[in-house]
Amino acid sequence: MRMNGPVSVREATLVDLDRILDVHTRARTAYYRAGGLAPDAAADPEAERDRRTGWTAAVRSPDQRAVCAVVDGDIVGIAAMGPPLSTEVHPGTVGQLYQIHVRPDSWGRGVGGILHASFVRYLEDAALPAGLLEVWERNTRARAFYARHGWRPDGGFRPGPDDANYVWLRLEVARHRRPA
Known part of the structure; x- marks a missing residue:
């Protein structure tokens, strides 16, 4: 894909749903395959x-x-965010980045960074000091992306596919606020 125009971000609508699912499926398939997951395991109906x-x-x-x-x-990328999904995390202290997905043919073009921003x-508007997300430990591309944006492991994890965990990462927003 050749991106000719600027990247803009807008609220998703139900009209976008099929295109959102296409982006999600393409990105998910690419990172699971890159992490060694068998193609049929990534294509679960x-x-x-x-x-x-x-x-x-x-x-x-x-709320999301x-x-x-x-x-x-x-639509070349999508993101979803909101209150933490875990009941063990206080919603007044953290917001959760549920997912960012960028079509693989748009990787490396700044789309993920714009969605991350x-x-x-969202965190700043909600006056939340931190963000939380989970990433499949074999998704090295995503882990490097989040590390570049200041995310650090917080020690939490849950089992994922192919005996590889989803690991929890945390972002302290105060470190990223721009001076006035």
């Missing part, structure tokens, strides 16, 4: 239904935010 349900809920929810990165009218603005 139940997971596809779960993605549709999750994105529909994120778009409709008054779903955004699309758009270039020349085409949208999440940081």
Whole structure:
């Protein structure tokens, strides 16, 4: 894909759902395959239904935010964020980045960074001092991306596919605020 225009970010709508799912599926397939997961394991039909349900809920929810990165009218990236999903985390102290996905043909073009900045603005607007996310430990591309943006492991994890965990990362927003 050739990106001719600037990247803009806008709120996602239900009309976008099929394109959101396409971006999510393409990105997910690419990073799981790069991490050694068998192609058939990444193409689980139940997971596809779960993605549709999750994105529909994120778009409709008054407590969550779903955004699309758009270039020349085409959705090239997506992100979802909101209160922490874990009941062990106090929602007044942290916001969760549920996911960022960028179409693989748009990787390395700044789309993920623009979506990440949208999440940081979400935290600042909500006066939350920190962000939380989980990433598959074999997704080295995403782990490097988050490390460049200041995310650090917080010690938490949960089991993931192919005996590889999802690891929790934390971002302290105060470190990233620009001076006035």
